[in-house]
Amino acid sequence: MNQRNSGIGSFLSLVAALTCIATSAQAGGVDLTINRIEVTQGIQSETGNTVQLVEGRETTVRVYIDSSPNTWVGEVDASLEVDGASVRTIGSLNGPIDMNTGTTAAEWDHTINFCFIPNAPIVDLTVTLDPDNRVAETDEGNNTSVLSMGFTCETNWTVGYLAVDYAGLGLPDSSLIEPGRGDAFINASFPVSNLNYYKLGEISLSSSVDLEDNVTRSGFLISLWVYRLLYGDIPQLYAWIPGCLSYNGRSVDLLDVSFGNTEFDTSGTCSGPCNRYQRTIAHELEHNLGMSHSTGTLDWHGVDIYGIFDSEFGVKRIRPYSLAELMWGGKCTGTAWVDTWEWTNMLAHEQINCSGLPDERGRLGQAILVSGYLNDSTGNMEMDIVFEGVPLPDVGTSPTGRYLLREMAGSIVTFEARFDIDECESDIEGDDTGCARAFGLTVLV
Numbered sequence: 001m002n003q004r005n006s007g008i009g010s011f012l013s014l015v016a017a018l019t020c021i022a023t024s025a026q027a028g029g030v031d032l033t034i035n036r037i038e039v040t041q042g043i044q045s046e047t048g049n050t051v052q053l054v055e056g057r058e059t060t061v062r063v064y065i066d067s068s069p070n071t072w073v074g075e076v077d078a079s080l081e082v083d084g085a086s087v088r089t090i091g092s093l094n095g096p097i098d099m100n101t102g103t104t105a106a107e108w109d110h111t112i113n114f115c116f117i118p119n120a121p122i123v124d125l126t127v128t129l130d131p132d133n134r135v136a137e138t139d140e141g142n143n144t145s146v147l148s149m150g151f152t153c154e155t156n157w158t159v160g161y162l163a164v165d166y167a168g169l170g171l172p173d174s175s176l177i178e179p180g181r182g183d184a185f186i187n188a189s190f191p192v193s194n195l196n197y198y199k200l201g202e203i204s205l206s207s208s209v210d211l212e213d214n215v216t217r218s219g220f221l222i223s224l225w226v227y228r229l230l231y232g233d234i235p236q237l238y239a240w241i242p243g244c245l246s247y248n249g250r251s252v253d254l255l256d257v258s259f260g261n262t263e264f265d266t267s268g269t270c271s272g273p274c275n276r277y278q279r280t281i282a283h284e285l286e287h288n289l290g291m292s293h294s295t296g297t298l299d300w301h302g303v304d305i306y307g308i309f310d311s312e313f314g315v316k317r318i319r320p321y322s323l324a325e326l327m328w329g330g331k332c333t334g335t336a337w338v339d340t341w342e343w344t345n346m347l348a349h350e351q352i353n354c355s356g357l358p359d360e361r362g363r364l365g366q367a368i369l370v371s372g373y374l375n376d377s378t379g380n381m382e383m384d385i386v387f388e389g390v391p392l393p394d395v396g397t398s399p400t401g402r403y404l405l406r407e408m409a410g411s412i413v414t415f416e417a418r419f420d421i422d423e424c425e426s427d428i429e430g431d432d433t434g435c436a437r438a439f440g441l442t443v444l445v
């Protein structure tokens, strides 16, 4: 109950605390007031709710309460009125509680907590202490506080995934990677209102594609890029590899593709017993949103608003300062969380901010991918794949482009697209004569 009074003098403190709790409700010797209201969707500054939040996402409200004189008080509860697009009154998640002045962000059980989903750009949150008058106070007239909170638009993001049957290991365990579990860390810690995480399909990858080798690994990442385009140019594609690798995952920011392992095999090659795979997908996706490695710990306490990791890892809803931010490589799922700067960067990214739109699904097979080079001076043309681990830019189509891509069925033109290539390179593989123009062209049809 009063865990902070451990150590020297704890016995006397505990007796005093118990006495106060037993008597405060009857004696009317205390006054409860609201110290502050913290609104969070994953991480929030402890000085003024400065981390921007989004509409349509589960939100936690924590109410910090003072007692005067400062003593432990039991049977303390509150109610929350949410005044956005509609008005509703919400009961607390955990009241009535025991509390005293000085509760810190680390103490989930000593703040009164609520959950709601904001449905308007500005929501007034009215907290009323002791709505059932369980505590007799010296002043019953100062139990209400109002916080007006702004929320940016609803944010959508799509991550499609492939299950990879790799090197004869079989497919990854579907229960590890399916929606609800594979995306648990992303859901809990990214500023996304609507995460669209779904299975694209299953692919096989023979052991000849050695994911421990830089060249074949790059080739695999490029093939993932092709898959991403073929699946309708979805924002992100992630591939799950069964079992272990000597690393956790890889990503290519430019291509918006990444992969990671599930670590759940019995080969004995995984380093250490800790589970990383849910954190790994979040880490790789942050790479693709433009973030680089860092070695910082959290600026503030985080809150696992869904309590997802409570039961799975014995990690409490409150995520302490000591946890590593997500861009600290190689951390376990239970020892990492999103930091303020990561949250803010993600929310500013075009894939997630207000311009982020739901994808159009089911477009596999409705695209043409062509790549190669053209050499104006020699007339050489090569239409084979010329990727050497470095992706080529998609040149895009142009109605007045000087190059014409045409698909023929006999003498019938079944498809054509014009495009231009501005860049001219002298070191294109297969053509070191004059100036060749490399291109990659994906056309959705």
Ligand SMILES: [Zn+2]
Binding pocket: 283, 287, 293, 329
């Ligand atoms: Zn990394």
